Amino acid sequence: MSTGQEQLLQTFGIDAIAATAEWFWQQTNARVFAFHGDMGVGKTTFIGMLCRSKGVATQVSSPTFSLINEYIYVEDGVEKTIYHMDMYRLKDEEEAIQAGVEDCLYSGSICLVEWPEKIASIFPDDTVHVYLSLAKDGERTLRLLANR
Numbered sequence: 001m002s003t004g005q006e007q008l009l010q011t012f013g014i015d016a017i018a019a020t021a022e023w024f025w026q027q028t029n030a031r032v033f034a035f036h037g038d039m040g041v042g043k044t045t046f047i048g049m050l051c052r053s054k055g056v057a058t059q060v061s062s063p064t065f066s067l068i069n070e071y072i073y074v075e076d077g078v079e080k081t082i083y084h085m086d087m088y089r090l091k092d093e094e095e096a097i098q099a100g101v102e103d104c105l106y107s108g109s110i111c112l113v114e115w116p117e118k119i120a121s122i123f124p125d126d127t128v129h130v131y132l133s134l135a136k137d138g139e140r141t142l143r144l145l146a147n148r
Contacts, residue, residue, distance in 0.1 A: 033110075033128050034116035034129045043114050051071050071083075080110070082111075083104040101122070
């Protein structure tokens with residue numbers, strides 16, 4: 001995505017989730033992604049496929065209780081980190097800061113954050129907001145929105 005406000009849309013079914021994850025990574029070189037969507041819309045499932053697409057070999061699961069899951073992948077022969085965070089259980093931004101969320105967001109590593117509304121003011125300015133919603137026939141609509 002280039003400068004200014006950009007929006008990209010993609011609708012997909014479960015059979016196309018892997019291809020959609022590949023498409024997602026081709027759209028941006030951003031590092032921090034805020035995932036918005038109703039409970040049960042598939043945020044964690046899609047994030048799991050994003051991690052698989054990057055080559056994460058370990059099980060990807062919801063970090064609802066741990067707050068932050070860390071996954072390792074290899075890119076250009078170098079081990080890199082993806083942080084998968086879930087802010088659902090947090091009371092406020094101060095609790096997130098104490099848990100180390102802000103350190104992850106500004107680490108330079110890929111960060112995939114569910115329920116970002118709870119910590120809106122601590123995101124980097126170049127965060128890409130990802131909106132996942134139900135479409136027709138069980139499909140999902142993915143909307144990427146970047147303000148730069």
